[in-house]
Amino acid sequence: MENKTISVTVNGGSKASEVEPRRLLVHWIREALGLTGTHVGCDTSSCGACTVLLDGTPVKSCTMFAVQADGREVTTVEGLQQGGKLHPVQEGFKEEHGLQCGFCTPGMMLLGAALLEENPDPSEEDVRWAISGNLCRCTGYQNIVKSVQWAARKAASEQSGVNA
Amino acid sequence: MAVEEKEMPWVGRSVKRKEDDRFVRGGGNYLDDIRLANMLHMAILRSPFAHARIESIDTSAAEAVEGVVAVVTGELLAEHKLAWMPTLSGDTQAVLATDKVRFQGQEVACVVATDPYVAHDALELIDVEYEPLPVVVDPKKAVEDGAPIIRDDKEDQKDNRIYHWEAGDKESTDRAFSEADVVVELDTHYPRSHPAPLECCGCIADVNPATSKTMIYMTSQAPHAIRTVFALVTGLPEQNIQIISPDIGGGFGNKVPVYPGYVVATAASLLIGQPVKWIEDRTGNLASTGFARDFHMHGELALKQDGTMLGLRVGMLSDQGYAYADAQPSKFKAGLFHVVTGSYDMPAAHVVTDGAYTNKAPGGVAYRCSFRITEASFLIERLVQNAAYELGMEPVELRRRNFVRPEQFPYTSVTGFVYDSGEYAKALDVALEKSGYEQLRAEQERLRAEGRLLGIGVASFTEAVGAGPSRDYDILGIKMFDSAELRIHPTGKAILKLGVKSQGQGHETTFAQIVAGELGIPPEDVTVQEGDTDNTPYGLGTYASRSTPTGGAATAVVARKLRDKAKQIAAHTLEVSADDLEWEGDRFYVKGAPEQAATIQDIAFAAYTNHPQGMEAGLEGVTYYDPPNLTYPFGTYVVAVEVDAQTGEWKVRKVVAVDDCGVRINPMIVEGQIMGGLTEGFAMSAMQQITFDEDGNCMGSNFIDYLLPTAWETPTFELHATVTPSPHHPIGAKGVGESATVGSPAAFANAVVDALAHLGVRNIDMPLTSGKVWEAMQQARSS
Ligand code: FES
Ligand code: FES
Numbered sequence: 001m002e003n004k005t006i007s008v009t010v011n012g013g014s015k016a017s018e019v020e021p022r023r024l025l026v027h028w029i030r031e032a033l034g035l036t037g038t039h040v041g042c043d044t045s046s047c048g049a050c051t052v053l054l055d056g057t058p059v060k061s062c063t064m065f066a067v068q069a070d071g072r073e074v075t076t077v078e079g080l081q082q083g084g085k086l087h088p089v090q091e092g093f094k095e096e097h098g099l100q101c102g103f104c105t106p107g108m109m110l111l112g113a114a115l116l117e118e119n120p121d122p123s124e125e126d127v128r129w130a131i132s133g134n135l136c137r138c139t140g141y142q143n144i145v146k147s148v149q150w151a152a153r154k155a156a157s158e159q160s161g162v163n164a
Numbered sequence: 165m166a167v168e169e170k171e172m173p174w175v176g177r178s179v180k181r182k183e184d185d186r187f188v189r190g191g192g193n194y195l196d197d198i199r200l201a202n203m204l205h206m207a208i209l210r211s212p213f214a215h216a217r218i219e220s221i222d223t224s225a226a227e228a229v230e231g232v233v234a235v236v237t238g239e240l241l242a243e244h245k246l247a248w249m250p251t252l253s254g255d256t257q258a259v260l261a262t263d264k265v266r267f268q269g270q271e272v273a274c275v276v277a278t279d280p281y282v283a284h285d286a287l288e289l290i291d292v293e294y295e296p297l298p299v300v301v302d303p304k305k306a307v308e309d310g311a312p313i314i315r316d317d318k319e320d321q322k323d324n325r326i327y328h329w330e331a332g333d334k335e336s337t338d339r340a341f342s343e344a345d346v347v348v349e350l351d352t353h354y355p356r357s358h359p360a361p362l363e364c365c366g367c368i369a370d371v372n373p374a375t376s377k378t379m380i381y382m383t384s385q386a387p388h389a390i391r392t393v394f395a396l397v398t399g400l401p402e403q404n405i406q407i408i409s410p411d412i413g414g415g416f417g418n419k420v421p422v423y424p425g426y427v428v429a430t431a432a433s434l435l436i437g438q439p440v441k442w443i444e445d446r447t448g449n450l451a452s453t454g455f456a457r458d459f460h461m462h463g464e465l466a467l468k469q470d471g472t473m474l475g476l477r478v479g480m481l482s483d484q485g486y487a488y489a490d491a492q493p494s495k496f497k498a499g500l501f502h503v504v505t506g507s508y509d510m511p512a513a514h515v516v517t518d519g520a521y522t523n524k525a526p527g528g529v530a531y532r533c534s535f536r537i538t539e540a541s542f543l544i545e546r547l548v549q550n551a552a553y554e555l556g557m558e559p560v561e562l563r564r565r566n567f568v569r570p571e572q573f574p575y576t577s578v579t580g581f582v583y584d585s586g587e588y589a590k591a592l593d594v595a596l597e598k599s600g601y602e603q604l605r606a607e608q609e610r611l612r613a614e615g616r617l618l619g620i621g622v623a624s625f626t627e628a629v630g631a632g633p634s635r636d637y638d639i640l641g642i643k644m645f646d647s648a649e650l651r652i653h654p655t656g657k658a659i660l661k662l663g664v665k666s667q668g669q670g671h672e673t674t675f676a677q678i679v680a681g682e683l684g685i686p687p688e689d690v691t692v693q694e695g696d697t698d699n700t701p702y703g704l705g706t707y708a709s710r711s712t713p714t715g716g717a718a719t720a721v722v723a724r725k726l727r728d729k730a731k732q733i734a735a736h737t738l739e740v741s742a743d744d745l746e747w748e749g750d751r752f753y754v755k756g757a758p759e760q761a762a763t764i765q766d767i768a769f770a771a772y773t774n775h776p777q778g779m780e781a782g783l784e785g786v787t788y789y790d791p792p793n794l795t796y797p798f799g800t801y802v803v804a805v806e807v808d809a810q811t812g813e814w815k816v817r818k819v820v821a822v823d824d825c826g827v828r829i830n831p832m833i834v835e836g837q838i839m840g841g842l843t844e845g846f847a848m849s850a851m852q853q854i855t856f857d858e859d860g861n862c863m864g865s866n867f868i869d870y871l872l873p874t875a876w877e878t879p880t881f882e883l884h885a886t887v888t889p890s891p892h893h894p895i896g897a898k899g900v901g902e903s904a905t906v907g908s909p910a911a912f913a914n915a916v917v918d919a920l921a922h923l924g925v926r927n928i929d930m931p932l933t934s935g936k937v938w939e940a941m942q943q944a945r946s947s
Contacts, residue, residue: 020281022281023281030196030197035190036190036194036196036197037189037190037191037192038190039194039196039362039363039413040196041362041363041364041413041446042446042866042867043445043446043447043866044446044866044867044868046866046867046868047362047446047867049362049363076190077188077189077190078189078190080189080190081189086188086189090188090189091188093184093188094180094181094184094185094188095180097180097181097832097833097835097836099184099187099188099668100414100668100669100670100836100837100840101361101362101363101411101412101413101414101667101668102183102184102187102188102192102411102413102668103192103194103361103362103363103413103414104362105187105188106190109188124880127875128875128876129875129876131874131875132874132875132876133874134874135362135867135872135874136362136875137359137360137361137362137414137416137840137872138362138414138668138836138840139836139839139840139843140839140840140841140842140843140878140881141843141874141875141878142839142878142880142881143836143839144875145875
């Protein structure tokens, strides 16, 4: 099949390139864009190491072809920080020891960030459910839950700080 | 908190991890993130059969694909004497199959291409003709007379037996059993499992034809040992081989061995003259690389009526797959399985172990485990609970009665281990109190009356970690010491280089804290470097909870060496005698005149600008630490579960873990390790296993068939600590990365069995799936 030209907004910037139609989104992100924070951990769409946000919604980028992202907006872990300032979930993972080897971490943080957009004050159960599509082999999840909740508190205090 | 964090000593403080900054930004540098100029990509063709003769391999169609640079077969490797390689247990393993394939998923051929997609396309065009052979999947059948011989490539191999190994003493054990009032028996299988780190294995081999330098980037937990093995296998001069382990996405023992992919990629790079990258896919990872466990165990425990343990007898058959490839000390054929007497003062024990070849992947790695200690701990803790039922005793009281007592340390076990320190009853007491054990027992009674099934499981484990003393511990002859090199720069900042290699354990922080504790240089000023064999001292790597006992000890010792030298320099700059100096925190001061002081930073500067005449300049040193003994972390875990009386499903109500790993360098990191380990323990007991059908098809070669717990199933853990320092470790620390994986499976299994104990259920093999639990209930009710 012939290559297609796609144009995707990635982390706020427009990226256009030619791509083989069968190329997976995760490979395009890693290889063509050099954004290697998005990882690959399985062949069956089971692990979520490849999670990115597509128009704000978490997707497993190994489950999509790059051409399917044409005209849409993708956020990867590299796009979480804004103007050099870490996103609250990034801080939360550092504060609450939410990572060990770090391989699942980008995916987990993106799930956390997306959850907080919808639910600014998630319970333990809310967080566990939200991240249950992704695997972590190191932490046992407990500190990931705490990290996301830490981020929720941080975001809330920043919010009230702005309002005050 | 009583003490301000800032005022706490560096050792014992939950310093936030230094490595996290890059990881949370997506800036980790894992193997697959590395790209070299002109790099080619390799993919592996695997056998669909568990046992078959290879009649022919036709690679011509694959070679014709545009972008394919080479197709490598076993035949080609054989021309270079590389078709077979040694395993870490001194057996042999095929790099690429030549004569036969001996397990499903075995490496048969490799394609090297300009693009990974092209490499995979071409794999499908390789035409291999197989003639299927009878398959042996059951190790018990494998060792029967007349079983098809799997390793007929080995001249002296006339059956499927690999080793027979005994520990302890048969005679005294037989005597103990003859004097027993009660003997309990247990037959159980610790199922085959796979560590499944989230990142698969891989490498980039870059053999430079101009300089003859061989650089291999590799997901390796033990890069130095791998370099030596590579030198021996390939005949390349060792000084020209550089192994670099970048950030590793989890290891858990899976990334200790040498795998065929590493060897073929290196050979391909050598032949082609370009870098070759191989990234394993998940199926390859689960189907072919180091599995763990797979022990068929028979245990017998002899006791007096009052509960005193008299002796332990164990017979064990290990399913090794088609090659004996355990990553473990060569002296001990079944690893440290003979620590099987656990936390108990056992007067007699006899352990008989046998290894068998089957048509399965090789491995036997120490999966978050100190060389088969997981199986041992599981067996004794399950036996003890069953013994309590038999005697009508409370299981924790039976444990308490038989614990090695504090005054018995150092305690020499009947199988030859010298336990360094322990306060087993103390950890048990904390666990009972924190879990509300008595109330749980009362509630169990109450619920039983209503037909509800609450189970309470306990495990009081002892581990033996930190291999190891060179008199007993080596891998392929290389002694299991470890090393640290510390260089303090003129401005008082430092770099610490280690022979161990983190895969998420937080070495960059923990080991910097040890330096800080010894020299007062804050952790943020200490860079920790690991994993580059050209730029770190030789060591055996990170697995089996050995980094803190060996590398951590080496770090403290080298820092103390530098402190001794610093004292001489301080005496010189302060113009006093060294005898008049006292060390405090980060400085030497003159006794009685604390304002006359030289900080470590002052001293470091002087070491390069104003060192005493006759002394070597600089402030650097290296230590190779040969531990005098292993360290023996221990603890008690209490698990409460409720089993659904209709369906056999069970839910964890409570997990209370009390761990004693001696001095905790960074309690936050220690707790992280324990929670990870508890999750593995839960996973083993509830779901994780790799099985095979009768044709040898692997039933767990992807994350759909091989179940791993998600955040949804994983219980919440409550952690507590007691602290009994190791008397021989320089800072009193013990290893901890694996305690919970070792100790907790028995606690979970004991809890489920305990829920059904009043029905007469005494055993359900792991994983205790709802189906198996239901069956056990049905059988008990109908009998
Ligand atoms: S790589 Fe595992 S789900 Fe995408
Ligand atoms: S931190 Fe290693 S997989 Fe999650």
